[in-house]
Amino acid sequence: MKSIQHGDRPKVSVKDLVEQAKDLSKRAQAGAPTPATKVSDELLEMMNQAISMEIQVSIQYMWQHVTWSGIKGYAFHAALKDIAIEEMKHAEAIAERLWYLGETPSTEPTPIYVGEGLRDMLQQNDKDERATIELYKRIIRQAMEEQDETTAQLFREILVDEEEHHDSFISVLEAI
Ligand SMILES: [Fe+2]
Numbered sequence: 155m156k157s158i159q160h161g162d163r164p165k166v167s168v169k170d171l172v173e174q175a176k177d178l179s180k181r182a183q184a185g186a187p188t189p190a191t192k193v194s195d196e197l198l199e200m201m202n203q204a205i206s207m208e209i210q211v212s213i214q215y216m217w218q219h220v221t222w223s224g225i226k227g228y229a230f231h232a233a234l235k236d237i238a239i240e241e242m243k244h245a246e247a248i249a250e251r252l253w254y255l256g257e258t259p260s261t262e263p264t265p266i267y268v269g270e271g272l273r274d275m276l277q278q279n280d281k282d283e284r285a286t287i288e289l290y291k292r293i294i295r296q297a298m299e300e301q302d303e304t305t306a307q308l309f310r311e312i313l314v315d316e317e318e319h320h321d322s323f324i325s326v327l328e329a330i
């Protein structure tokens with residue numbers, strides 16, 4: 155009979171296993187999902203920060219769409235609404251992942267700045283998209299370090315959208 159090779163397995167102590175089992179049973183009793191992937195508090199905090207930023211820009215862009223006035227850049231007016239909706243979908247996708255990982259998603263946006271006038275609005279959006287891109291690259295690196303491929307993949311997909319948003323904002327800024 156062929157013997158099973160255990161040589162490559164990472165060493166996990168009995169104490170660790172008992173702690174993990176206790177943790178999972180506590181969550182199960184509370185009715186929360188029991189994740190098969192465990193990540194650091196640092197990664198969970200960064201993901202909650204991402205949700206706050208997504209909620210912020212979702213409201214910010216939607217209100218900019220509503221209060222947008224004048225003819226300059228008017229063609230972009232409808233695009234703001236589409237981007238606002240996309241940001242809310244990002245917030246939902248990240249919240250789903252965070253909940254699966256055993257953390258409650260934030261309901262608090264980071265400070266919203268609607269702005270007055272096109273240039274003011276777009277300059278703010280440029281800054282916010284840059285900050286988002288920077289944070290998501292950090293999340294992807296951290297998730298990879300923790301072998302959480304799913305979170306890394308989710309943020310890679312969202313990052314593509316964020317770079318498109320950023321490109322749209324700076325293109326309009328250059329044109330006005
Ligand atoms: Fe987003």
Ligand SMILES: [Fe+2]
Nearest residue numbers: 283315316319
């Ligand atoms: Fe964005």
